[in-house]
Amino acid sequence: MTDNFAAVGLLLAFAIGLPIVVMAVVHLLAPHKPHKEKLTTYECGNEPIGRAWIGFKSNYFLYAIVFTAFDVETIFLYPWALTFRKLGTFAFVEMFIFMIILIVGFWYAWKEGALEWM
Amino acid sequence: MDALNNIFVNIAAYIRGLFADSHSLSADLAINIIVFIMLFLIMVVAALFLSLVERKFAHWVSQRSGPNRLGPHGWFQFIADAVKMLGKEDIYPANVDLFLFKIAPMMLVGITLMAYGVIPFGKGMVAINLDLGIFYFLAVSSISTLALLMAGWASNNKFSLLGGFRAVAQMISYEIPLLFSLLGVIMITQTFNLSSIVEAQKTIPFIFLQPLAFLIYLIAGIAETNRAPFDQVQGEQEIVAGPFTEYSGLRWGLFMLAEYGNVVATSAIAVSMFLGGWYGPGFLPGWLWFILKIWLVIFIMMWVRWTFVRMRVDHLMHFAWKILLPLSLANIFLTGLGIYIYQLFIPRIGG
Numbered sequence: 001m002t003d004n005f006a007a008v009g010l011l012l013a014f015a016i017g018l019p020i021v022v023m024a025v026v027h028l029l030a031p032h033k034p035h036k037e038k039l040t041t042y043e044c045g046n047e048p049i050g051r052a053w054i055g056f057k058s059n060y061f062l063y064a065i066v067f068t069a070f071d072v073e074t075i076f077l078y079p080w081a082l083t084f085r086k087l088g089t090f091a092f093v094e095m096f097i098f099m100i101i102l103i104v105g106f107w108y109a110w111k112e113g114a115l116e117w118m
Numbered sequence: 119m120d121a122l123n124n125i126f127v128n129i130a131a132y133i134r135g136l137f138a139d140s141h142s143l144s145a146d147l148a149i150n151i152i153v154f155i156m157l158f159l160i161m162v163v164a165a166l167f168l169s170l171v172e173r174k175f176a177h178w179v180s181q182r183s184g185p186n187r188l189g190p191h192g193w194f195q196f197i198a199d200a201v202k203m204l205g206k207e208d209i210y211p212a213n214v215d216l217f218l219f220k221i222a223p224m225m226l227v228g229i230t231l232m233a234y235g236v237i238p239f240g241k242g243m244v245a246i247n248l249d250l251g252i253f254y255f256l257a258v259s260s261i262s263t264l265a266l267l268m269a270g271w272a273s274n275n276k277f278s279l280l281g282g283f284r285a286v287a288q289m290i291s292y293e294i295p296l297l298f299s300l301l302g303v304i305m306i307t308q309t310f311n312l313s314s315i316v317e318a319q320k321t322i323p324f325i326f327l328q329p330l331a332f333l334i335y336l337i338a339g340i341a342e343t344n345r346a347p348f349d350q351v352q353g354e355q356e357i358v359a360g361p362f363t364e365y366s367g368l369r370w371g372l373f374m375l376a377e378y379g380n381v382v383a384t385s386a387i388a389v390s391m392f393l394g395g396w397y398g399p400g401f402l403p404g405w406l407w408f409i410l411k412i413w414l415v416i417f418i419m420m421w422v423r424w425t426f427v428r429m430r431v432d433h434l435m436h437f438a439w440k441i442l443l444p445l446s447l448a449n450i451f452l453t454g455l456g457i458y459i460y461q462l463f464i465p466r467i468g469g
Contacts, residue, residue, distance in 0.1 A: 041275050
Protein backbone atom coordinates (compact mmCIF):
# COMPACT_ATOMS: atom_id res chain seq x y z
CA MET A 1 0.00 0.00 0.00
CA THR A 2 2.10 2.90 -1.22
CA ASP A 3 -0.45 5.44 -2.30
CA ASN A 4 1.33 8.32 -3.90
CA PHE A 5 -0.68 11.18 -2.44
CA ALA A 6 2.15 13.65 -2.96
CA ALA A 7 1.52 13.23 -6.69
CA VAL A 8 -2.19 13.80 -6.09
CA GLY A 9 -1.30 17.04 -4.32
CA LEU A 10 0.84 18.08 -7.27
CA LEU A 11 -2.01 17.25 -9.65
CA LEU A 12 -4.29 19.39 -7.49
CA ALA A 13 -1.83 22.27 -7.83
CA PHE A 14 -1.91 21.78 -11.61
CA ALA A 15 -5.71 21.56 -11.59
CA ILE A 16 -5.85 24.93 -9.84
CA GLY A 17 -2.98 26.51 -11.73
CA LEU A 18 -3.56 25.55 -15.38
CA PRO A 19 -7.05 27.11 -15.72
CA ILE A 20 -5.66 30.30 -14.13
CA VAL A 21 -2.85 30.33 -16.70
CA VAL A 22 -5.37 29.81 -19.51
CA MET A 23 -7.57 32.65 -18.28
CA ALA A 24 -4.50 34.89 -17.90
CA VAL A 25 -3.69 34.26 -21.56
CA VAL A 26 -7.26 35.20 -22.49
CA HIS A 27 -6.95 38.33 -20.35
CA LEU A 28 -3.94 39.34 -22.44
CA LEU A 29 -5.39 38.42 -25.85
CA ALA A 30 -9.07 39.27 -25.65
CA PRO A 31 -10.51 42.77 -25.97
CA HIS A 32 -12.29 44.25 -22.98
CA LYS A 33 -14.87 46.89 -23.85
CA PRO A 34 -17.81 46.63 -21.47
CA HIS A 35 -20.80 48.94 -21.69
CA LYS A 36 -24.09 49.05 -19.89
CA GLU A 37 -26.25 47.12 -22.38
CA LYS A 38 -23.67 44.40 -22.76
CA LEU A 39 -23.57 43.77 -19.03
CA THR A 40 -27.29 43.31 -18.45
CA THR A 41 -28.69 39.91 -17.50
CA TYR A 42 -29.91 37.91 -20.48
CA GLU A 43 -33.64 37.32 -20.30
CA CYS A 44 -34.73 36.90 -23.93
CA GLY A 45 -34.44 40.63 -24.59
CA ASN A 46 -36.70 41.85 -21.79
CA GLU A 47 -35.65 43.80 -18.74
CA PRO A 48 -35.17 41.23 -15.93
CA ILE A 49 -38.26 41.14 -13.70
CA GLY A 50 -37.80 40.36 -10.01
CA ARG A 51 -34.90 38.70 -8.32
CA ALA A 52 -33.17 35.59 -9.58
CA TRP A 53 -31.75 34.58 -6.22
CA ILE A 54 -34.83 32.91 -4.79
CA GLY A 55 -35.64 29.88 -2.66
CA PHE A 56 -36.07 26.51 -4.33
CA LYS A 57 -38.82 23.93 -4.33
CA SER A 58 -38.79 21.37 -1.53
CA ASN A 59 -38.74 18.57 -4.14
CA TYR A 60 -35.05 19.08 -4.62
CA PHE A 61 -34.56 18.78 -0.88
CA LEU A 62 -36.38 15.44 -0.70
CA TYR A 63 -34.20 14.03 -3.46
CA ALA A 64 -31.15 15.31 -1.62
CA ILE A 65 -32.18 13.50 1.58
CA VAL A 66 -32.66 10.17 -0.21
CA PHE A 67 -29.38 10.76 -2.04
CA THR A 68 -27.54 11.33 1.24
CA ALA A 69 -28.82 8.05 2.65
CA PHE A 70 -27.64 6.14 -0.40
CA ASP A 71 -24.36 8.00 -0.63
CA VAL A 72 -23.53 7.06 2.95
CA GLU A 73 -24.46 3.50 2.10
CA THR A 74 -21.99 3.66 -0.77
CA ILE A 75 -19.21 4.56 1.66
CA PHE A 76 -20.03 1.40 3.60
CA LEU A 77 -20.49 -0.77 0.53
CA TYR A 78 -17.19 0.02 -1.19
CA PRO A 79 -14.89 -1.32 1.56
CA TRP A 80 -17.28 -4.26 1.96
CA ALA A 81 -17.02 -5.07 -1.74
CA LEU A 82 -13.24 -4.74 -1.53
CA THR A 83 -12.94 -7.52 1.07
CA PHE A 84 -16.04 -9.41 0.03
CA ARG A 85 -14.36 -12.70 -0.81
CA LYS A 86 -12.27 -12.83 2.37
CA LEU A 87 -15.08 -12.09 4.80
CA GLY A 88 -17.07 -15.29 4.57
CA THR A 89 -20.73 -16.05 5.11
CA PHE A 90 -21.31 -13.84 8.15
CA ALA A 91 -20.38 -10.54 6.51
CA PHE A 92 -22.16 -11.62 3.35
CA VAL A 93 -25.48 -12.08 5.15
CA GLU A 94 -24.92 -9.08 7.41
CA MET A 95 -24.39 -6.64 4.57
CA PHE A 96 -27.44 -7.86 2.74
CA ILE A 97 -29.49 -7.34 5.92
CA PHE A 98 -28.07 -3.78 6.04
CA MET A 99 -29.06 -3.25 2.44
CA ILE A 100 -32.54 -4.65 3.05
CA ILE A 101 -33.06 -2.15 5.90
CA LEU A 102 -32.07 0.63 3.52
CA ILE A 103 -34.35 -0.72 0.82
CA VAL A 104 -37.23 -0.63 3.32
CA GLY A 105 -36.43 3.06 3.87
CA PHE A 106 -36.29 3.56 0.14
CA TRP A 107 -39.65 1.83 -0.26
CA TYR A 108 -41.09 4.17 2.40
CA ALA A 109 -39.76 7.26 0.59
CA TRP A 110 -41.22 5.90 -2.63
CA LYS A 111 -44.62 5.23 -0.99
CA GLU A 112 -44.74 8.69 0.59
CA GLY A 113 -44.11 10.27 -2.80
CA ALA A 114 -40.67 11.75 -2.13
CA LEU A 115 -39.59 10.50 -5.55
CA GLU A 116 -42.45 12.15 -7.43
CA TRP A 117 -41.52 15.21 -9.45
CA MET A 118 -44.19 17.88 -9.07
CA MET B 119 5.68 -4.70 -31.51
CA ASP B 120 7.04 -4.86 -27.98
CA ALA B 121 8.98 -1.63 -28.54
CA LEU B 122 5.85 0.08 -29.84
CA ASN B 123 3.85 -1.31 -26.95
CA ASN B 124 6.19 0.14 -24.35
CA ILE B 125 7.15 3.31 -26.19
CA PHE B 126 5.76 5.71 -23.58
CA VAL B 127 7.05 3.66 -20.65
CA ASN B 128 10.52 3.65 -22.28
CA ILE B 129 10.41 7.41 -22.87
CA ALA B 130 9.60 7.91 -19.18
CA ALA B 131 12.43 5.57 -18.21
CA TYR B 132 14.80 7.50 -20.50
CA ILE B 133 13.87 10.83 -18.89
CA ARG B 134 14.41 9.27 -15.48
CA GLY B 135 17.82 8.06 -16.69
CA LEU B 136 18.90 11.64 -17.35
CA PHE B 137 18.98 12.25 -13.62
CA ALA B 138 21.91 11.14 -11.50
CA ASP B 139 19.67 9.12 -9.22
CA SER B 140 16.72 7.86 -11.28
CA HIS B 141 14.45 7.54 -8.24
CA SER B 142 15.32 10.83 -6.58
CA LEU B 143 12.70 13.42 -5.74
CA SER B 144 13.69 15.67 -8.64
CA ALA B 145 13.30 12.81 -11.14
CA ASP B 146 9.86 11.99 -9.76
CA LEU B 147 8.92 15.66 -9.86
CA ALA B 148 10.07 16.09 -13.46
CA ILE B 149 8.20 12.98 -14.62
CA ASN B 150 5.05 14.03 -12.82
CA ILE B 151 5.12 17.56 -14.23
CA ILE B 152 5.59 16.27 -17.78
CA VAL B 153 2.84 13.68 -17.34
CA PHE B 154 0.36 16.17 -15.89
CA ILE B 155 0.96 18.68 -18.68
CA MET B 156 0.51 15.81 -21.15
CA LEU B 157 -2.79 14.92 -19.45
CA PHE B 158 -3.98 18.51 -19.81
CA LEU B 159 -2.99 18.58 -23.48
CA ILE B 160 -4.73 15.23 -24.07
CA MET B 161 -7.84 16.66 -22.47
CA VAL B 162 -7.76 19.88 -24.52
CA VAL B 163 -7.05 18.19 -27.84
CA ALA B 164 -9.59 15.42 -27.22
CA ALA B 165 -12.24 17.99 -26.26
CA LEU B 166 -11.58 20.21 -29.29
CA PHE B 167 -11.56 17.26 -31.64
CA LEU B 168 -14.68 15.75 -30.06
CA SER B 169 -16.59 19.02 -30.47
CA LEU B 170 -15.87 18.73 -34.19
CA VAL B 171 -16.64 15.01 -34.37
CA GLU B 172 -19.93 15.66 -32.60
CA ARG B 173 -20.99 18.15 -35.27
CA LYS B 174 -19.79 15.81 -37.99
CA PHE B 175 -21.83 13.03 -36.42
CA ALA B 176 -24.88 15.30 -36.35
CA HIS B 177 -24.27 15.94 -40.04
CA TRP B 178 -24.20 12.22 -40.81
CA VAL B 179 -27.19 11.34 -38.66
CA SER B 180 -29.60 14.18 -39.24
CA GLN B 181 -28.75 15.26 -42.79
CA ARG B 182 -27.51 18.74 -42.05
CA SER B 183 -24.41 20.38 -43.47
CA GLY B 184 -22.14 20.52 -40.46
CA PRO B 185 -18.74 22.18 -40.61
CA ASN B 186 -17.55 21.83 -44.22
CA ARG B 187 -15.47 24.89 -45.07
CA LEU B 188 -12.12 24.80 -43.33
CA GLY B 189 -9.68 22.22 -44.63
CA PRO B 190 -10.71 18.94 -46.29
CA HIS B 191 -14.41 18.42 -45.47
CA GLY B 192 -14.12 20.89 -42.61
CA TRP B 193 -11.76 18.74 -40.53
CA PHE B 194 -9.66 21.76 -39.45
CA GLN B 195 -12.64 23.57 -37.97
CA PHE B 196 -11.63 22.76 -34.39
CA ILE B 197 -8.38 24.75 -34.72
CA ALA B 198 -10.34 27.79 -35.86
CA ASP B 199 -12.75 27.32 -32.95
CA ALA B 200 -9.90 27.28 -30.46
CA VAL B 201 -8.29 30.41 -31.89
CA LYS B 202 -11.61 32.24 -32.07
CA MET B 203 -12.44 31.38 -28.48
CA LEU B 204 -9.07 32.62 -27.21
CA GLY B 205 -9.67 36.02 -28.78
CA LYS B 206 -13.22 36.55 -27.56
CA GLU B 207 -14.18 39.04 -24.91
CA ASP B 208 -14.65 37.67 -21.42
CA ILE B 209 -17.96 39.28 -20.41
CA TYR B 210 -19.21 39.17 -16.86
CA PRO B 211 -22.60 40.83 -16.39
CA ALA B 212 -23.02 43.64 -13.87
CA ASN B 213 -25.05 41.86 -11.20
CA VAL B 214 -23.36 38.46 -10.99
CA ASP B 215 -21.61 37.07 -7.93
CA LEU B 216 -18.23 37.80 -9.46
CA PHE B 217 -16.01 35.41 -7.49
CA LEU B 218 -18.21 32.32 -7.94
CA PHE B 219 -18.96 33.30 -11.53
CA LYS B 220 -15.29 33.44 -12.37
CA ILE B 221 -14.08 30.30 -10.63
CA ALA B 222 -16.97 27.92 -11.54
CA PRO B 223 -15.71 26.97 -15.05
CA MET B 224 -12.09 26.89 -13.89
CA MET B 225 -13.05 24.58 -11.05
CA LEU B 226 -14.93 22.27 -13.42
CA VAL B 227 -11.89 21.98 -15.68
CA GLY B 228 -9.63 21.37 -12.69
CA ILE B 229 -11.87 18.59 -11.43
CA THR B 230 -11.88 16.94 -14.84
CA LEU B 231 -8.09 17.14 -15.01
CA MET B 232 -7.83 15.56 -11.56
CA ALA B 233 -10.06 12.69 -12.65
CA TYR B 234 -7.62 11.97 -15.50
CA GLY B 235 -4.85 11.21 -13.01
CA VAL B 236 -5.84 7.58 -12.42
CA ILE B 237 -6.83 6.49 -15.94
CA PRO B 238 -4.57 3.63 -17.09
CA PHE B 239 -3.85 4.36 -20.75
CA GLY B 240 -1.72 1.24 -21.09
CA LYS B 241 0.43 -1.20 -19.15
CA GLY B 242 2.36 0.98 -16.69
CA MET B 243 0.96 4.11 -18.33
CA VAL B 244 -0.99 5.62 -15.47
CA ALA B 245 -0.15 9.08 -14.17
CA ILE B 246 -0.68 8.25 -10.50
CA ASN B 247 -0.87 4.55 -9.69
CA LEU B 248 -3.26 4.88 -6.76
CA ASP B 249 -4.48 1.80 -4.90
CA LEU B 250 -7.57 3.89 -4.26
CA GLY B 251 -8.01 4.36 -8.08
CA ILE B 252 -11.70 4.03 -8.86
CA PHE B 253 -12.78 5.39 -5.48
CA TYR B 254 -10.62 8.48 -6.06
CA PHE B 255 -12.13 8.90 -9.52
CA LEU B 256 -15.70 8.73 -8.21
CA ALA B 257 -14.95 11.05 -5.30
CA VAL B 258 -13.32 13.67 -7.49
CA SER B 259 -15.79 13.56 -10.36
CA SER B 260 -18.78 13.95 -8.03
CA ILE B 261 -17.57 17.46 -7.11
CA SER B 262 -18.47 18.65 -10.61
CA THR B 263 -22.10 18.91 -9.46
CA LEU B 264 -21.00 21.70 -7.15
CA ALA B 265 -19.31 23.63 -9.96
CA LEU B 266 -22.48 23.56 -12.07
CA LEU B 267 -24.57 24.76 -9.13
CA MET B 268 -22.04 27.54 -8.52
CA ALA B 269 -22.30 28.63 -12.14
CA GLY B 270 -26.09 28.56 -12.01
CA TRP B 271 -26.35 30.48 -8.76
CA ALA B 272 -23.64 33.05 -9.45
CA SER B 273 -25.08 34.07 -12.83
CA ASN B 274 -28.06 35.78 -11.15
CA ASN B 275 -30.25 34.71 -14.03
CA LYS B 276 -33.46 32.71 -13.74
CA PHE B 277 -32.54 30.36 -16.56
CA SER B 278 -29.15 29.72 -15.02
CA LEU B 279 -30.61 29.11 -11.59
CA LEU B 280 -33.13 26.58 -12.96
CA GLY B 281 -30.35 24.91 -14.87
CA GLY B 282 -28.19 24.72 -11.78
CA PHE B 283 -31.00 23.15 -9.74
CA ARG B 284 -31.71 20.67 -12.48
CA ALA B 285 -28.02 19.82 -12.68
CA VAL B 286 -27.91 19.00 -8.98
CA ALA B 287 -31.15 16.99 -9.03
CA GLN B 288 -30.11 15.00 -12.09
CA MET B 289 -26.48 14.44 -11.23
CA ILE B 290 -27.06 13.27 -7.66
CA SER B 291 -29.86 10.98 -8.83
CA TYR B 292 -27.74 9.29 -11.48
CA GLU B 293 -24.69 9.13 -9.27
CA ILE B 294 -26.22 6.39 -7.10
CA PRO B 295 -26.79 3.85 -9.92
CA LEU B 296 -23.36 4.78 -11.30
CA LEU B 297 -21.65 4.05 -7.99
CA PHE B 298 -23.58 0.83 -7.44
CA SER B 299 -23.01 -0.48 -10.96
CA LEU B 300 -19.23 -0.46 -10.41
CA LEU B 301 -19.54 -2.44 -7.16
CA GLY B 302 -20.02 -5.72 -9.01
CA VAL B 303 -16.64 -5.42 -10.71
CA ILE B 304 -14.93 -4.55 -7.41
CA MET B 305 -16.54 -7.57 -5.76
CA ILE B 306 -14.99 -9.78 -8.43
CA THR B 307 -11.53 -8.19 -8.57
CA GLN B 308 -11.14 -7.27 -4.87
CA THR B 309 -9.18 -4.11 -5.68
CA PHE B 310 -9.74 -0.41 -6.36
CA ASN B 311 -6.55 -0.10 -8.41
CA LEU B 312 -7.57 0.48 -12.03
CA SER B 313 -4.43 -1.14 -13.48
CA SER B 314 -5.09 -4.29 -11.43
CA ILE B 315 -8.72 -4.29 -12.52
CA VAL B 316 -7.62 -4.17 -16.16
CA GLU B 317 -5.09 -6.96 -15.55
CA ALA B 318 -7.86 -9.10 -14.06
CA GLN B 319 -9.61 -8.88 -17.45
CA LYS B 320 -6.81 -10.55 -19.39
CA THR B 321 -8.89 -13.64 -20.10
CA ILE B 322 -12.40 -12.24 -20.19
CA PRO B 323 -13.62 -8.61 -20.18
CA PHE B 324 -16.08 -7.96 -17.38
CA ILE B 325 -18.81 -6.88 -19.81
CA PHE B 326 -19.53 -10.60 -20.21
CA LEU B 327 -19.75 -11.15 -16.45
CA GLN B 328 -21.54 -7.85 -15.69
CA PRO B 329 -23.61 -6.95 -18.76
CA LEU B 330 -26.35 -5.30 -16.68
CA ALA B 331 -23.80 -3.24 -14.76
CA PHE B 332 -22.23 -2.03 -18.00
CA LEU B 333 -25.61 -0.93 -19.33
CA ILE B 334 -26.42 0.91 -16.09
CA TYR B 335 -22.98 2.52 -16.04
CA LEU B 336 -23.32 3.71 -19.63
CA ILE B 337 -26.77 5.22 -19.08
CA ALA B 338 -25.79 6.85 -15.79
CA GLY B 339 -22.53 8.03 -17.34
CA ILE B 340 -24.37 9.75 -20.17
CA ALA B 341 -26.61 11.40 -17.58
CA GLU B 342 -23.64 12.43 -15.43
CA THR B 343 -22.03 14.18 -18.38
CA ASN B 344 -25.35 15.97 -19.10
CA ARG B 345 -25.66 14.78 -22.66
CA ALA B 346 -28.85 14.12 -24.60
CA PRO B 347 -31.25 12.39 -23.96
CA PHE B 348 -30.44 13.56 -20.42
CA ASP B 349 -29.52 17.16 -21.23
CA GLN B 350 -32.23 18.71 -19.04
CA VAL B 351 -29.49 20.87 -17.55
CA GLN B 352 -28.96 22.78 -20.77
CA GLY B 353 -32.38 22.20 -22.35
CA GLU B 354 -32.00 24.83 -25.09
CA GLN B 355 -35.69 25.12 -25.83
CA GLU B 356 -36.70 25.86 -22.24
CA ILE B 357 -33.85 27.48 -20.34
CA VAL B 358 -31.57 28.83 -23.11
CA ALA B 359 -28.33 27.14 -22.01
CA GLY B 360 -28.91 26.40 -18.34
CA PRO B 361 -26.00 27.36 -16.11
CA PHE B 362 -23.96 28.52 -19.12
CA THR B 363 -26.41 31.23 -20.26
CA GLU B 364 -24.38 34.19 -19.02
CA TYR B 365 -20.98 32.81 -20.00
CA SER B 366 -19.12 33.85 -23.11
CA GLY B 367 -15.73 33.53 -24.70
CA LEU B 368 -13.27 31.08 -23.24
CA ARG B 369 -15.04 30.88 -19.91
CA TRP B 370 -17.88 29.20 -21.80
CA GLY B 371 -15.24 27.26 -23.72
CA LEU B 372 -13.93 25.89 -20.42
CA PHE B 373 -17.37 24.45 -19.73
CA MET B 374 -17.35 22.72 -23.11
CA LEU B 375 -13.80 21.54 -22.45
CA ALA B 376 -14.89 20.04 -19.15
CA GLU B 377 -17.96 18.43 -20.71
CA TYR B 378 -16.00 16.68 -23.45
CA GLY B 379 -13.20 15.94 -21.03
CA ASN B 380 -15.75 14.24 -18.81
CA VAL B 381 -17.07 12.27 -21.77
CA VAL B 382 -13.57 10.95 -22.42
CA ALA B 383 -12.97 10.21 -18.72
CA THR B 384 -16.31 8.39 -18.35
CA SER B 385 -15.58 6.32 -21.45
CA ALA B 386 -12.08 5.56 -20.20
CA ILE B 387 -13.47 4.25 -16.92
CA ALA B 388 -16.05 2.19 -18.83
CA VAL B 389 -13.22 0.74 -20.92
CA SER B 390 -10.98 -0.09 -17.98
CA MET B 391 -13.80 -1.44 -15.80
CA PHE B 392 -15.78 -3.43 -18.37
CA LEU B 393 -14.12 -3.64 -21.78
CA GLY B 394 -10.74 -5.06 -20.88
CA GLY B 395 -8.64 -1.89 -20.97
CA TRP B 396 -5.49 -2.21 -23.04
CA TYR B 397 -5.92 -5.93 -23.83
CA GLY B 398 -6.73 -6.82 -27.42
CA PRO B 399 -5.43 -8.84 -30.37
CA GLY B 400 -1.66 -8.50 -30.65
CA PHE B 401 -1.37 -6.64 -33.96
CA LEU B 402 -1.85 -3.23 -32.34
CA PRO B 403 -0.08 -1.78 -29.27
CA GLY B 404 -2.02 -1.82 -26.01
CA TRP B 405 -2.47 1.94 -25.65
CA LEU B 406 -3.91 2.10 -29.16
CA TRP B 407 -6.46 -0.56 -28.22
CA PHE B 408 -7.36 1.53 -25.19
CA ILE B 409 -7.90 4.64 -27.35
CA LEU B 410 -9.90 2.68 -29.93
CA LYS B 411 -12.15 1.28 -27.19
CA ILE B 412 -12.66 4.79 -25.81
CA TRP B 413 -13.70 5.87 -29.29
CA LEU B 414 -16.13 2.96 -29.47
CA VAL B 415 -17.82 4.04 -26.22
CA ILE B 416 -17.88 7.69 -27.35
CA PHE B 417 -19.37 6.56 -30.65
CA ILE B 418 -22.18 4.80 -28.76
CA MET B 419 -22.73 7.90 -26.63
CA MET B 420 -22.99 10.12 -29.72
CA TRP B 421 -25.23 7.62 -31.44
CA VAL B 422 -27.56 7.72 -28.44
CA ARG B 423 -27.37 11.50 -28.34
CA TRP B 424 -28.46 12.03 -31.93
CA THR B 425 -31.04 9.22 -31.91
CA PHE B 426 -33.18 9.82 -28.83
CA VAL B 427 -35.21 12.91 -27.97
CA ARG B 428 -34.75 14.65 -24.64
CA MET B 429 -36.50 12.94 -21.72
CA ARG B 430 -39.16 14.80 -19.78
CA VAL B 431 -37.82 15.92 -16.42
CA ASP B 432 -40.16 13.78 -14.28
CA HIS B 433 -39.49 10.73 -16.45
CA LEU B 434 -35.81 11.43 -16.04
CA MET B 435 -35.99 11.32 -12.25
CA HIS B 436 -38.31 8.27 -12.26
CA PHE B 437 -35.89 6.45 -14.53
CA ALA B 438 -33.01 7.02 -12.12
CA TRP B 439 -34.76 6.21 -8.85
CA LYS B 440 -37.36 3.64 -9.83
CA ILE B 441 -35.65 1.68 -12.59
CA LEU B 442 -31.88 2.10 -12.53
CA LEU B 443 -31.44 2.07 -8.74
CA PRO B 444 -33.42 -1.18 -8.09
CA LEU B 445 -31.68 -2.77 -11.08
CA SER B 446 -28.23 -1.84 -9.79
CA LEU B 447 -29.11 -3.16 -6.31
CA ALA B 448 -30.32 -6.40 -7.90
CA ASN B 449 -27.01 -6.55 -9.77
CA ILE B 450 -25.09 -6.37 -6.48
CA PHE B 451 -27.27 -9.14 -5.00
CA LEU B 452 -26.82 -11.36 -8.04
CA THR B 453 -23.06 -10.77 -8.19
CA GLY B 454 -22.70 -11.53 -4.49
CA LEU B 455 -24.76 -14.68 -4.82
CA GLY B 456 -22.82 -15.73 -7.92
CA ILE B 457 -19.43 -15.29 -6.25
CA TYR B 458 -20.67 -17.06 -3.13
CA ILE B 459 -21.90 -20.09 -5.04
CA TYR B 460 -18.73 -20.09 -7.15
CA GLN B 461 -16.54 -20.12 -4.05
CA LEU B 462 -18.69 -22.81 -2.45
CA PHE B 463 -18.36 -25.25 -5.32
CA ILE B 464 -15.19 -24.51 -7.27
CA PRO B 465 -12.69 -25.40 -4.48
CA ARG B 466 -14.47 -28.72 -3.94
CA ILE B 467 -14.40 -29.60 -7.62
CA GLY B 468 -10.82 -28.38 -7.95
CA GLY B 469 -9.51 -29.99 -4.76
